[in-house]
Amino acid sequence: MPLDFTSVLPMIQLHADAEAPRECCGLVVRKPDGALQYMPCRNLAHEHDQFVIDPQDAAHAEDTGEVVAYAHSHVFVPPQPTDADRQSMARTGLPWIIVNHPLGSFTVNEPVPYLAPLVGRSFVHGVHDCYGIVRDYYEQELGIVLNDYPRAFGWWDHEEGPDLYRENFASEGFVPVHAGPLDASTLKVLRAHDLLLMRIRARRDNHMAVYIGGNAILHHLVDQLSRREVLQEFYQRRTTVVLRHRSLLNEGDPQC
Numbered sequence: 373m374p375l376d377f378t379s380v381l382p383m384i385q386l387h388a389d390a391e392a393p394r395e396c397c398g399l400v401v402r403k404p405d406g407a408l409q410y411m412p413c414r415n416l417a418h419e420h421d422q423f424v425i426d427p428q429d430a431a432h433a434e435d436t437g438e439v440v441a442y443a444h445s446h447v448f449v450p451p452q453p454t455d456a457d458r459q460s461m462a463r464t465g466l467p468w469i470i471v472n473h474p475l476g477s478f479t480v481n482e483p484v485p486y487l488a489p490l491v492g493r494s495f496v497h498g499v500h501d502c503y504g505i506v507r508d509y510y511e512q513e514l515g516i517v518l519n520d521y522p523r524a525f526g527w528w529d530h531e532e533g534p535d536l537y538r539e540n541f542a543s544e545g546f547v548p549v550h551a552g553p554l555d556a557s558t559l560k561v562l563r564a565h566d567l568l569l570m571r572i573r574a575r576r577d578n579h580m581a582v583y584i585g586g587n588a589i590l591h592h593l594v595d596q597l598s599r600r601e602v603l604q605e606f607y608q609r610r611t612t613v614v615l616r617h618r619s620l621l622n623e624g625d626p627q628c
Contacts, residue, residue, distance in 0.1 A: 375402075375440060377469055377480055380410040387412045388445035388473040397423040397444040399430060400469065401437035410443065411436060418525035421447065422456075422496050427522075441480075443469040451479045455488035456496040462486045463520075487512060490590060493598040497525045502580050503536075505592045506567065509582050514565060516617060518544050528578030537569050537577045546615035548628050554608040559587070567615040570607060577612055 380400050387396040387410070398412040413429035423444045433439060442464060446452075451470040453461065461468045461483045471478040487508055493500045503521070510516040519540075527534060546567060550558050554568075564585035569577045581591035584600065589607065592598035616625065 374480075374482070375408070375467070377408065377441065377467075380408050380443075381469070381471070381478060383410040383412075384443045384445075384469060384471050384478075385473075385476055388447075388471050391415065391445065392447050392473045394420045395423045395445050395447060397425050397442075399425070399433040399439050400441035400443060401433055402440045403437040408440070409437065416524065418497060421449075424498060424524075439466065441467045441469055443471070445471050445473050447473045451477055453479070453481050454496075455486075455493060456499040457481075458484075458486040459488055460499055491598055491600060493592065495592060495595050495597070497594075498523055500592065500598070501594075502592045505590065505598050506580050506582055509590060510565075510617070514617075514619075516545070516619065528574040528576050533576075535576050537580060541567075541569075541615055545618045547618060547621065548613050549616045549626050550614040551628050552612065554603075554611050554614075558614070559603075559608070562614065563616070563620070565617065565620055567617075568607070568611050569613045569615065570610045571612050572610050579610075581607065583614075 377400065387398060394415055397415050398410055401409055401411055403409055411433035414426035416424040416426050451472040453468065453470060457468065461481060462485055465483050468481045469478060470481065488500065490505060490509060495501060507518045507520065510518055521536060521540065523536060527536060562583050564583060566583040568581045568583060568589065570579040571577050572579050581589040584590050587603050588600050589603050590600050
């Protein structure tokens with residue numbers, strides 16, 4: 373039987389009002405005596421209309437009781453889940469409560485399997501970003517499941533790292549088949565499903581795109597909609613390595 377969240381809604385709304393214009397976020401826990409309690413958490417998201425729950429706050433909530441729901445606010449927009457909300461909700465496997473500031477309207481949303489369309493997604497760092505679309509492409513098109521990685525906005529310029537893509541591509545099953553910017557000869561041997569790492573105005577690789585054939589890529593740039601685009605010179609010059617998944621390698625494919 374679905375839980376009745378009526379008792380925690382006033383506290384979620386108070387949190388939403390206090391945090392506006394930023395979204396609030398938190399967890400609902402069931403305490404040992406069965407009572408529900410809302411545990412407000414800090415929002416670490418870069419943008420006001422997004423949320424990333426502080427992991428320390430989440431750990432504290434988990435120590436308090438059983439996490440039974442996620443909660444966050446939408447400011448000046450209806451409390452309907454976005455594509456990014458739906459996809460994240462499916463990953464958590466728990467209900468999501470969304471409240472509106474300032475009206476106080478709300479929705480309680482049960483998780484269902486969901487994959488947002490690959491083209492036309494709004495950018496939400498950590499969910500719908502360049503790595504997010506790569507993960508979804510490989511799973512949807514090829515059945516290759518890649519791990520997700522927690523990532524704070526601006527990780528690509530932090531002196532201490534991480535070097536998110538370079539540190540993890542091998543463990544995800546990719547091997548380099550070309551190093552450096554793309555030239556005319558390399559463009560001729562690119563194959564559909566190759567993964568391009570790029571460095572765009574950053575100290576380390578901070579963008580990736582899937583080559584989909586026909587001199588086109590699928591990718592998702594910051595603050596833009598995900599799209600298919602011609603592999604133009606701008607991206608060719610900023611490519612640092614071409615990766616190919618081991619399951620797609622042919623005998624004689626170059627490796628570097």
